[in-house]
Amino acid sequence: MLYWILLVYLVVTPFFPVVGWLAAICMIAPVWMSCHRGRYWCGNFCPRGNFYDRVLSRFSRKRPIPAFLRTPAFRAAIVGLLFTMFGVQFYFAWGDWGRMGMVFWNLIVVTTIVGIVLGVAYSHRAWCTFCPMGSLSALVAPRHRKPSFRNIHIADSCVMCRKCARVCPMQLHPYEAKGAEAGMMDPDCIKCGVCIPKCPKDSISMR
Numbered sequence: 204m205l206y207w208i209l210l211v212y213l214v215v216t217p218f219f220p221v222v223g224w225l226a227a228i229c230m231i232a233p234v235w236m237s238c239h240r241g242r243y244w245c246g247n248f249c250p251r252g253n254f255y256d257r258v259l260s261r262f263s264r265k266r267p268i269p270a271f272l273r274t275p276a277f278r279a280a281i282v283g284l285l286f287t288m289f290g291v292q293f294y295f296a297w298g299d300w301g302r303m304g305m306v307f308w309n310l311i312v313v314t315t316i317v318g319i320v321l322g323v324a325y326s327h328r329a330w331c332t333f334c335p336m337g338s339l340s341a342l343v344a345p346r347h348r349k350p351s352f353r354n355i356h357i358a359d360s361c362v363m364c365r366k367c368a369r370v371c372p373m374q375l376h377p378y379e380a381k382g383a384e385a386g387m388m389d390p391d392c393i394k395c396g397v398c399i400p401k402c403p404k405d406s407i408s409m410r
Contacts, residue, residue: 206254209315216308223304226311230336237340243353245337246372246393251315252331256372256395259319260327268329268374273391278338285310285335328372332391341390353394353409354386361406367398377407386410 216223229251233244245252271277289310296302318330331337357367357380367377373391377398380387399407 209250220301220304223307226307246395263327344390356386358406
């Protein structure tokens with residue numbers, strides 16, 4: 204389970220602050236991968252996302268995610284706020300690898316707590332709708348051409364029952380991409396594949 208990586212990271216870093224630098228992987232990799240695969244990292248490799256799926260989903264009230272959390276203005280504000288806070292702390296910790304590692308750790312702790320609160324109150328992936336790295340990944344994700352690796356496709360056999368939308372952790376609407384040659388091009392699709400087995404007509408595939 205990938206979420207164990209998150210749990211071990213949170214416990215170990217205060218004792219070995221340099222370990223905090225590992226969070227840089229989860230800050231760089233999602234954006235790098237999204238250039239060709241969209242938000243594939245978020246749905247398949249993110250330890251925190253895995254924690255939300257495997258653990259937090261059991262306690263979530265599964266309510267609709269507030270629309271304003273998805274707006275470009277709100278997402279841009281969150282990116283600016285968190286990166287500013289991160290940059291200021293990093294500046295004062297500069298030169299001390301341990302203290303700089305703890306800056307990463309502080310950021311992960313705070314955002315994880317926010318994610319848990321929102322995940323319980325709304326949907327377990329509510330945080331992912333405006334996660335700074337997710338927002339940047341969605342920004343650079345291909346929109347007008349077929350991604351080179353892994354995309355959700357909806358066949359013409361789809362009967363628009365909307366069961367895919369009801370199980371989507373990001374509360375998107377896969378059925379709206381019915382028949383589209385490029386597949387579902389919503390930049391916030393995390394390509395987790397949860398919708399695939401829920402389709403009664405086997406109309407959904409990832410290829």
